[in-house]
Every structure is written in C-alpha cells, then in structure tokens.
Amino acid sequence: MYDQLKLENQLCFRLYTASRLVTQAYRPYFEPLGITYPQYLVLLILWEQDNLPVSDITSRLMLDTNTVTPLLQRMEREGLITRTRGTVDSRQRIVSLTPRGLAMQEQAKDIPSCISRKWDGKAPSVEEIFAMAKTLDSMIETLKQ
Amino acid sequence: MYDQLKLENQLCFRLYTASRLVTQAYRPYFEPLGITYPQYLVLLILWEQDNLPVSDITSRLMLDTNTVTPLLQRMEREGLITRTRGTVDSRQRIVSLTPRGLAMQEQAKDIPSCISRKWDGKAPSVEEIFAMAKTLDSMIETLKQ
DNA sequence: TAACTTTGCATCGTGAACGATATAAATCAA
DNA sequence: TTGATTTATATCGTTCACGATGCAAAGTTA
Numbered sequence: 001m002y003d004q005l006k007l008e009n010q011l012c013f014r015l016y017t018a019s020r021l022v023t024q025a026y027r028p029y030f031e032p033l034g035i036t037y038p039q040y041l042v043l044l045i046l047w048e049q050d051n052l053p054v055s056d057i058t059s060r061l062m063l064d065t066n067t068v069t070p071l072l073q074r075m076e077r078e079g080l081i082t083r084t085r086g087t088v089d090s091r092q093r094i095v096s097l098t099p100r101g102l103a104m105q106e107q108a109k110d111i112p113s114c115i116s117r118k119w120d121g122k123a124p125s126v127e128e129i130f131a132m133a134k135t136l137d138s139m140i141e142t143l144k145q
Numbered sequence: 146m147y148d149q150l151k152l153e154n155q156l157c158f159r160l161y162t163a164s165r166l167v168t169q170a171y172r173p174y175f176e177p178l179g180i181t182y183p184q185y186l187v188l189l190i191l192w193e194q195d196n197l198p199v200s201d202i203t204s205r206l207m208l209d210t211n212t213v214t215p216l217l218q219r220m221e222r223e224g225l226i227t228r229t230r231g232t233v234d235s236r237q238r239i240v241s242l243t244p245r246g247l248a249m250q251e252q253a254k255d256i257p258s259c260i261s262r263k264w265d266g267k268a269p270s271v272e273e274i275f276a277m278a279k280t281l282d283s284m285i286e287t288l289k290q
Numbered sequence: 291t292a293a294c295t296t297t298g299c300a301t302c303g304t305g306a307a308c309g310a311t312a313t314a315a316a317t318c319a320a
Numbered sequence: 321t322t323g324a325t326t327t328a329t330a331t332c333g334t335t336c337a338c339g340a341t342g343c344a345a346a347g348t349t350a
Contacts, residue, residue: 021288123283138268143166
C-alpha cells in the first residue's frame with residue numbers, strides 16, 4: 001500500500017470536496033432566484049462591469065467558451081442577459097444585463113454574509129480562511145501557466 | 146457596487162477555480178490510463194480496501210449514489226471493477242477491483258509526486274499547503290452537517 | 291404474517307466542464 | 321487584392337454533480 005495513494009493524503013480531494021460543499025451551501029440561496037452557482041459568477045462579473053464580450057467573461061472565470069457559451073445561452077433564455085453582436089468586431093458577442101439580471105443584485109447582496117455566518121463560532125476561523133485565500137491565490141497563479 | 150459581491154472577494158470562486166485547475170493538472174497523467182479524476186478517487190479507495198459496497202464509496206467521497214452508480218457502471222464497462230450482488234444483504238452491490246484495476250496502482254503510484262513537483266520552487270510552499278489542508282479539513286467537517 | 295417503513299441502489303433530467311472540431315470575421319502576407 | 325492565418329465564438333459528445341423519483345430487499349410493527 002502506497003501512502004501517497006491514500007485518499008486522505010490527497011490535497012486534490014480536499015479541494016474538490018470543499019468546493020462542492022461550499023457550492024452546496026450556496027444552493028438554497030440560489031434556488032429562489034432560479035440561478036446556479038456558475039450563473040451567479042457570471043452575474044458577479046456583470047454587476048461589476050456590464051456589456052462585456054464573451055472573452056472577458058471566459059478569462060475572468062478561467063473557463064473556455066465551450067463551457068461559457070452554453071451557460072450564457074441558458075441565462076439569455078432565462079431573461080437574465082442579452083447577447084448582442086459587437087459593432088466594432090462583429091465576431092464578438094456583447095453580454096449585457098437585462099433589467100431582471102440587474103435587479104437580481106439587490107436580492108443577492110446578502111448571500112455572502114449569510115454564507116460566512118455558517119462558520120460563526122465554528123472552525124475554521126476568519127484568520128485561517130484569510131490565510132487559505134492567499135494560498136489558493138498563489139496556487140491558482142502557479143497552475144494557470 | 147457591493148464589495149461583498151466582487152468576484153475577487155469570493156472564497157467560493159477561489160476554491161472552485163483551484164479545484165478545477167488541480168484536476169486539470171492531473172488530467173495528462175490520467176489520459177494514458179484511460180481514467181478520469183473521479184474514477185481515480187474510486188480506485189484510491191479500492192486500493193486501500195477492496196470489495197466495498199456502494200454505500201462505503203459514496204460516504205467516503207461524500208457523493209450520492211446518483212453520481213456514484215453511473216460512475217461505477219462506466220468503470221465496470223472499462224473493465225476496472227466488477228459489481229456483484231451482496232450475499233448477506235442482496236440490496237448491496239459489492240464493488241471489487243479486476244486484475245486490470247489492481248494493476249493500475251503500479252502505474253499510478255508516481256502521479257502524486259509528479260503533481261507535487263509542479264510547485265517545486267514556486268508558491269505556495271509546502272508549509273502553506275499543509276496549513277491549507279488543515280483548514281480545508283475543518284471547513285469540510287463544518288459543512289458536512 | 292400482513293402492512294408499513296427504511297435502506298441500498300438505480301434511473302432520469304438538467305446543467306455544468308472540457309476535449310475536439312467547426313465557422314465566420316478579422317488580420318496578415320505575398 | 322488574394323490567399324493564409326489568427327481570433328472570437330459556437331457546436332458536439334462524454335463524464336460528472338445533483339435534485340427528484342422509483343423499486344426491491346430488509347427491517348419493524350401491529
């Protein structure tokens with residue numbers, strides 16, 4: 001039995017599981033809004049800056065168009081965004097919030113604090129989480145190459 | 146603009162992205178073996194202990210049967226495992242490694258070290274990764290409830 | 291032992307991820 | 321300006337995740 005092949009020694013499994021469980025924690029808050037977790041990420045981007053080409057969204061999410069295009073098509077179908085053809089470069093699709101997509105920001109603004117309250121008084125501490133965020137950032141930076 | 150709704154302030158997005166990128170780092174090593182990342186996790190479990198009911202696998206992976214059953218069916222189709230009916234409790238399906246699935250352990254035993262070499266000399270350090278693993282564990286423990 | 295509940299697993303539908311491939315517009319080179 | 325290449329996005333097929341539902345075996349209760 002190779003120790004390095006034990007499930008509990010795998011960092012990847014911890015990341016995979018923590019990511020899934022955190023997403024699950026968000027789910028009850030997304031359900032009344034009728035959105036999913038990746039759709040929420042797209043909305044976060046558009047709430048920061050509207051009218052972006054698909055390429056800006058793919059690069060910020062570090063996903064490819066084969067994931068993002070169908071995602072945006074579903075969001076368009078749900079009336080959250082529009083996808084208009086670029087005027088300067090007509091290959092581009094400019095993604096814009098609909099009034100409904102914009103208004104959803106108000107309904108979503110308390111979700112992060114609801115989530116962080118989940119581990120009020122429980123482990124891990126805010127300090128640990130902050131340190132982990134830094135480590136994740138450098139890990140992402142290294143792996144992005 | 147609500148600060149708490151900025152993409153870069155989202156822990157969830159870091160976890161989600163790091164998890165995806167780490168899985169991507171494994172992919173080249175899985176490809177010659179013809180397996181996927183979740184299939185690798187199942188193999189890790191079976192290499193530790195063979196002949197397990199589906200429920201043991203779901204609980205260790207913290208996944209439900211609606212994810213694991215199709216996964217096991219594909220692995221059976223690929224000749225990595227067998228799924229026999231339990232003798233004591235005939236509702237159970239006992240998952241066992243085939244010779245091929247067992248032999249794959251030898252081919253996989255160097256994958257973890259290949260992955261960890263990815264950030265030799267780069268950030269994050271081994272200490273940071275170790276600290277993060279601890280934080281992830283407590284986060285998983287808290288969210289599991 | 292008959293009716294009820296629980297347990298273990300399977301099936302179905304939907305929405306991601308992602309490799310591979312396609313297409314049209316833009317850009318570059320000859 | 322024509323032909324070649326690159327860029328921006330889309331499509332397709334496969335595998336995961338996961339909510340909802342189904343079903344038969346096991347356990348429980350009356």
